[in-house]
Amino acid sequence: MSQRGICSRREADRYIEQGLVLVDGEVVNQLGTKVNPEQEITLADRASKQQQDRVTIILNKPVGVVSGQAESGYKPAIRLILPENQYLSSPWEKKKFSTHILQGLAPAGRLDIDSRGLLVLTQDGVIARQLIGADSGIEKEYLVWVKGKISEQGLNLLRHGIQLDGKKLKQAKVHQLNPTRLKIILTEGKKRQIRRMCEEVGLKVTGLTRTRIGNIKLGDLPTGQWRYLQADEHF
Numbered sequence: 001m002s003q004r005g006i007c008s009r010r011e012a013d014r015y016i017e018q019g020l021v022l023v024d025g026e027v028v029n030q031l032g033t034k035v036n037p038e039q040e041i042t043l044a045d046r047a048s049k050q051q052q053d054r055v056t057i058i059l060n061k062p063v064g065v066v067s068g069q070a071e072s073g074y075k076p077a078i079r080l081i082l083p084e085n086q087y088l089s090s091p092w093e094k095k096k097f098s099t100h101i102l103q104g105l106a107p108a109g110r111l112d113i114d115s116r117g118l119l120v121l122t123q124d125g126v127i128a129r130q131l132i133g134a135d136s137g138i139e140k141e142y143l144v145w146v147k148g149k150i151s152e153q154g155l156n157l158l159r160h161g162i163q164l165d166g167k168k169l170k171q172a173k174v175h176q177l178n179p180t181r182l183k184i185i186l187t188e189g190k191k192r193q194i195r196r197m198c199e200e201v202g203l204k205v206t207g208l209t210r211t212r213i214g215n216i217k218l219g220d221l222p223t224g225q226w227r228y229l230q231a232d233e234h235f
Contacts, residue, residue: 001041002129011125020044055101056122056229057081060221067110067119077119078105080224087227089220095228108132109140109213112192117142117210118218120229130235131213137187138214138235144182145207146198154201162197164190169197180206 001012001021015021019029022042035041059077061067066074083097101123108120108131122128131138158174173185184194195205211218214235221227 002126004041006041006043007126009125015043020046054123055105056120056124056127057101057105057226058216058218058221058229059119059121059226060218060223061111061116061119062223063114063116066113067107071113074113077107078102078121081105081121081226085225087221087225109189110191111210112195114195115208115210116223117208118213118216118221119210120213120216122229127235132189139185139187139212140189140210141183141185141212142194143177143207143209143211144184144194144198144205145180146182146203147180147206148203150176150179150182150203151201154203157201158184158197162200164193164196169193172197 001007001015002009006012007015012021013031016029016031016033019027020043021028022044023033023035024039025042027044059080061077061080064074065080066076069076081097081102086097104123105121106123106128108122108128111117111119120127120131130136155174155176159172162169169190170186170188173183175183177183184197186193190196194208198205209218216229216233216235
């Protein structure tokens with residue numbers, strides 16, 4: 001069920017135990033039941049409604065806010081999900097804040113405390129797996145302000161040759177926008193990866209903003225504000 005993108009593994013176990021999973025129209029309530037690739041797996045109406053009610057939040061995280069658990073002197077991003085911080089500019093003004101959206105809401109990925117920009121928080125295990133699962137290849141785009149000399153050799157190393165912690169990184173897309181700014185697109189997300197990559201080629205990062213994850217762009221979402229991911233938006 002997880003591989004087919006129906007729900008997370010934990011959710012699948014719970015739905016099966018509750019008798020809310022059907023294979024070719026027949027209820028399956030035994031964990032570990034084998035299913036052939038051509039068989040159809042569906043959820044009972046109650047489980048489907050639970051899935052549909054789950055929300056995903058797009059937040060423009062400010063500098064000084066941590067993505068996950070609170071740290072000494074710094075608040076976590078989830079504390080910004082308040083009614084007064086909701087971005088109500090069309091077309092996202094129809095669905096208003098409700099306290100139930102905070103239950104089980106967790107960041108799908110991280111953005112370090114010194115960086116700002118697009119952060120996703122979700123109740124949906126399928127979306128979380130899509131963004132941070134081991135097999136995720138979704139692009140993440142960053143604007144990076146740097147101090148130091150940007151050379152063609154350094155750019156090529158950033159694209160193809162950097163190693164961190166003894167392991168070669170996946171290829172990156174790196175474009176020089178001006179003498180102090182780069183656009184970097186990654187398909188992985190190691191801790192402080194861009195800052196460490198730039199250090200390897202003699203550059204110091206002075207500012208970093210994540211502007212896109214997959215098909216979802218930060219757009220004109222103001223710093224510190226959030227909006228709902230819409231039903232017709234997909235990473």
